[in-house]
Amino acid sequence: MTYHNFRRRAWAATILGCWGLSFAACTTSSRTASVATATNKFTDATLRQIATAQDERQTTALLPFLERPEVIYRREAALALASVQDKASVAALTARLGDEDASVRVAAAYALGQTADTTAEVALRERIFQEKDALARQYALEALGKCVSRAGLNILARLPPAMGADTAALAGQAWGLYRAGLRGVTSEAAVARLVQLLNPANPYRARLAAANALARTRGLNLNSYAGTIGSVAQADPSYAVRSAAAAALSKASQAASVPGVLTTLARRDPDYRVRISALRAMTAAQYAPVKEAAWAALTDPHEQVALAAAEFFLTHAAGEPGALFLEKANKLSAWRPRATLLAAALKLGGAEQNAMRTAVQERYTAATDPYEKGYLLKALGEDPGAYEFISKAIFAPDRPLVVGTYGIEALVAMRRLPQFPAEQQATFALAMQRAIASGDVALMGTAAEAIRDPKLDMRRVFANADFLKQAREKLVLPRDLEAWQSLQQTIDFLEKKQTAPFPVAQAATHPIDWGAVQAIPAGQRAMIKTSKGSVVFRLLVNEAPGSVASFVALVNQGFYNGKNFHRVVPNFVAQGGCPRGDGWGSSDYNLRSEFADLRYGEGAVGLASAGKDTESCQWFITHAPTPHLDGRYTIFAQVVSGMEVVSRLEIGDRIERIELLR
Structure with missing residues (x-):
């Protein structure tokens, strides 16, 4: 399974880790005054009109609202354009940077950042030095990071000394550098400034952004900053800053002090999320000095930490017999860490390979939980000798859907192994063709992805794409969009064509039900009763009316009752x-x-999605601040109680029912 993007399916998100890795410290924060209202704002017909134009992606209908005399309509129009993300709105939004009202200037800066249009760079840069309102300046700085060029980065990294005492400017600068770093726009001066912003004297928001920027900006060499970052990872009062700083230490792996710091964090930090980040930051080069701490973490009282430790061994262990990991696995009670260690055993192999494979297969046969069965197939995917076993599991009659999904992913992962037998490649190709013809969207989508993988060189096997076209025609849109996308990409790959834009359903096919929206009180709460305990959401109807109305309708239908948490990524x-x-x-x-x-x-x-404007029924809860998702995925609710339950949720835990609290 890849981890590159948020998906409706197995949810591919960018993580700082192995198999899977705000301005408010512990909550979803709302930064514009318009959304922090105590009443449902959509009793206002004009606001419904603006929101409808946003939903229909009608830039031309929204632009006139930017000229309205009422502040609320100018502000809401700018925020609506932040969702539309049409570069055609840049000029009009740029003009609003000089609006007489600061809240409109804030919204305009946010919307310009959402367009990520480099033509907005000059206006945003100028606004930083003209702006008198601290919050508006902060927004302009962050938006600049989303639009800045390499040539203009120096201005963002070197603010005038007069702004040094402005906590809002420090936060805006840090977030601006973070946003630029996500785009790959960085420099030595930017990195040096981010390290300075980690200073405990700086505000939390600045430290959080700086630590995340150092952790997530690709290609950095932080060896020379290891001492400062290590100190922050151990001493910052915020777990979120410590966690991100620990993750950043993966980029300072050659510094002599780092293994000791990571070992200490993995053993002693009071927050499980920091312990996970420390384990994920450990590298193969550090294997010897950190191994004992990782062994100890396998018995950490928090199951997600144990899983991160098992993933460390799967990814980095070398030169040890697989039997050692089989022995360790058999002592674990939690099935995910255990299955992951079994994968490490099969990957490392040794004289007892056949016996280890048999042991894992026997566990699979005895297991009753379909998710555990899936993980055991995932483990067997490390051993080409298990090919026939996995293949039979995938296509077994009456097997749970989950088992087939994990099985096809395991088979594809096995095919990518260097030691996969050449004589079995033809059999694999036939299995992919069978999966395409199965009618199971997971099998179809995963098999199609494998066929178009250039490293597998399957174009020579499948010269004709007709079987893919036949399978595609049986899919139902938009329900089967992800499988449709995968098949279409593979058809275009085989026919050596450029892939055309995917068919995204228009607003007219499912317009916002404004009657339903207006019936939802601002601050409406929902209780999710899970097999681990209850979690309460506050629904954000003013911020995400279409998403909340859909969620409430599904709750009222009992749609979620009895469903499972199908994906849990520790500290994510x-x-x-x-x-x-x-x-x-x-x-x-x-x-x-x-x-x-x-x-x-x-x-x-x-809401999970398969790309912009493809959200549906799947939703996720974040364990910690995850700023790389900001402005890219709809937020429709906030946990107000039960985070201790969320932290303990595991794959396969049930959503017993969801109730709207009156």
Whole structure:
């Protein structure tokens, strides 16, 4: 399984880790005054008109509202354009940077950042030095990071000394450098400034952004900053800053002090998320000095830490017999860490390879939980000798959908192994063709992805794409969009064509039900009763009316009752709501993305998607601040109680039912 993007299916997100890795410290934060209201704002017909134009992606209908005399309509129009993300709105939004009202200037800066248009760079840069309102300046700085060129980065990295005492400017600068770093725009001066911003005297928001920037900006060499970053990872009062700083130490792996710092964090940090980040930051080069701490973490009282430790061994262990990991695995009670260690045993192999494979296969046969069965197939994917066993499991009659999904992913992973037998490649190709013809969207989508993988060189096997076209025609849009996308990409790959834009459902196919929206009180709460305990959401109807109305309608239908959390990535998210239970399921309609001015803090609840404007029924809860998701995935709710339950959720845990609290 890859981890590059948020998906409705097995949810491919960018993580700082192995198999899977805000301005408010622990919540989704709303940064514009318009959304922090105590009443449902959509009793206002004009606001409904603006929101409808946003939902229909009608830039031309929204632009006149930017000229309205009423502040609220100018501000809401700018925020609506932040969701539309049309570069045609840049000129009009740029003009609003000089609006007489500061809240409109804030919204305009946010919307310009959302367009990521480099033509906005000059206006945003100028606004930083003209702006008198601290919050508006902060927004302009962050938006500049989303639009800045390499040539203009120096201005963002070197603010005038007069701004040094402005805490809002420090936060804006840090977030601006973070956003630029995500785009690959960085420099030595920018990195040096980020390290300075880690200073404990700086505000939390600046430190959080700086630590995340150092952790997530690709290609950095932080060896010379290892001492400072290590100190922050051990001493910052915020777990979120410590966690991101620990992750950044993976880029300072050659510094002599780093293994000791990571070992200390993995053993002693009081927050499980920091312990996970430390384990994920450990590298193969550090294997000897950190190994004992990773062994100890396998018995950490928090199961997600144990899983991160098992993933460390799967990714980095070398030169040790697989039997050692089989022995360790057999002592674990939690099935995910155990299955991951079994994967490490099979990967490392040794004289007892056949016996280890047999042991894993016997565990599979004895297991009753379909998710555990899936993980055991995933483990067997490390051993080409298990090919026939996995293949039979995939196509077994009456097997759970989840088992087939994990099985096809395991088979594809096995095919990518260097030691996969050449004589078995033809059999694999036939298995992919069978999966395409199965009618199972997970098997179809995964097999199609394998066929177009240039490293597998399968174009020479499948010279004709007709079987893919026949399978594609049997799919139902938008419900089967991800499988359709995968098949179409593979058809174009085999026919050596450029892939055309995918068919995204228009607003007219599922318009916002404004009657339903107006019936939802601002601050409406929902209780999710899980097999681990209850979690309460506050629904954000003013910020995401279409998404909240859809969620409430599905709750009232009992749609989520009995569903599972099908994906849990430690220190990242717990995701559920899939009708298939494997992430490939959907409702029969799509929603449009609603990118309100919100941040993914701890306990933010977002909608999974297969790309912009393809949201459906699946949702996820963040374990910690995840700012790389900001402005890219709809936030429609916030956890207000039960985060201790969220932190303990595991794959396969049930959503017993969801109730709206009156």
